[in-house]
Amino acid sequence: MATILVTGASRGLGLEFVRQFRADGDRVIGTVRKEADAEAPRKLGAEIHLLDMRDGDGIAVLGKQLAGTPIDILIANAGIYEGRDTTLDEISEQVWIDTFRVNSVAPMLVARAFRDHVKAGRQRKMIAISSGFASISTNTKLGHYAYRSSKAALNAGWHALALAEPELIFIAMRPGWVRTAMGRPEAPLSPEESVTGMRRVIARATQADSGKFLGYDGTEIAW
Numbered sequence: 001m002a003t004i005l006v007t008g009a010s011r012g013l014g015l016e017f018v019r020q021f022r023a024d025g026d027r028v029i030g031t032v033r034k035e036a037d038a039e040a041p042r043k044l045g046a047e048i049h050l051l052d053m054r055d056g057d058g059i060a061v062l063g064k065q066l067a068g069t070p071i072d073i074l075i076a077n078a079g080i081y082e083g084r085d086t087t088l089d090e091i092s093e094q095v096w097i098d099t100f101r102v103n104s105v106a107p108m109l110v111a112r113a114f115r116d117h118v119k120a121g122r123q124r125k126m127i128a129i130s131s132g133f134a135s136i137s138t139n140t141k142l143g144h145y146a147y148r149s150s151k152a153a154l155n156a157g158w159h160a161l162a163l164a165e166p167e168l169i170f171i172a173m174r175p176g177w178v179r180t181a182m183g184r185p186e187a188p189l190s191p192e193e194s195v196t197g198m199r200r201v202i203a204r205a206t207q208a209d210s211g212k213f214l215g216y217d218g219t220e221i222a223w
C-alpha cells in the first residue's frame with residue numbers, strides 16, 4: 001500500500017486520482033478548499049484536509065500537521081484556468097496574479113512543505129500537473145497568457161527542484177485535454193483515461209526521469 005497526497009481532490013482529475021488510487025487500496029490524503037466538497041473524496045475513502053492553495057501559511061501548517069507521515073507520491077494537481085482566450089488588451093492584472101499564486105507558487109510551497117515526507121516515502125515521487133499550454137516551443141495558439149505563463153513557470157520551478165533534490169523524482173505532467181469543468185465537455189479524453197495514463201507513467205518513472213515534462217501517454221514534451 002502506498003500513501004498518496006493529492007491537492008485539489010474535490011473534482012476533476014484530482015477526484016479521479018483519489019478514485020483510482022483508492023481502488024488499488026492505497027492510502028490517499030487529499031486537500032479541498034471547502035468542507036462541502038470533502039464529501040465526494042471522503043466517500044471514496046480519502047482522508048481530507050481543508051486547504052486553499054492561495055494560503056501559503058496554511059500549506060506550511062498542513063505539512064507540520066502531517067509530520068512523520070511518509071508520502072510515496074505527491075500530486076500537486078490543484079489549478080485554475082481563467083480568462084479563456086484572453087487578448088493582450090483584456091488581460092486582468094488580478095487574474096494573472098491569482099493564476100500564478102495557484103498554478104506556480106502554491107505547488108512550490110507544497111513541495112517545500114512536504115519534501116521531507118516524500119523523502120521518507122518508498123517511491124519519492126513529486127508530480128506537478130502542468131499543461132501542454134506550458135510548452136513554449138510547441139505553442140501555435142493565441143492568448144491564454146495567464147494560464148500558459150503560470151504553467152511554464154511551474155515547469156521551470158519543478159525542473160529546478162529536480163536539480164536541487166536528487167533524492168526525489170520530480171515530473172511535470174501534461175494530462176491531455178480532459179472533460180472536466182476546466183477542460184469542458186468537448187475535450188477528447190475522459191478523466192479516467194487521462195489519470196490511468198498518468199498513473200502508468202508515474203508508476204514506471206525512475207530517477208532518470210526526474211526533471212522531465214511528460215505527457216499522460218509517456219511522451220516527452222518539448223519545453
Ligand SMILES: NC(=O)c1ccc[n+]([C@@H]2O[C@H](COP(=O)([O-])OP(=O)(O)OC[C@H]3O[C@@H](n4cnc5c(N)ncnc54)[C@H](OP(=O)(O)O)[C@@H]3O)[C@@H](O)[C@H]2O)c1
Pocket residue numbers: 007008009010011012013014032033034037051052053054077078079080081102129130131132174175176177178179180181182183184187
Ligand atoms: N482538464 C484539462 O483539459 C486539463 C488540461 C491540462 C492541464 N490541466 C490541469 O489539471 C489540473 C486539474 O484540473 P481539472 O481539469 O481537474 O480542473 P477542475 O475540474 O477545474 O479542478 C480544479 C481543481 O483545482 C482546485 N483548486 C482551484 N483553485 C484552488 C485553490 N485556490 N485552492 C485549492 N484548490 C483549488 C479545485 O478546487 P475547487 O473545487 O475548490 O474549485 C479543483 O479541485 C489543473 O492543474 C489543470 O491546470 C487540466
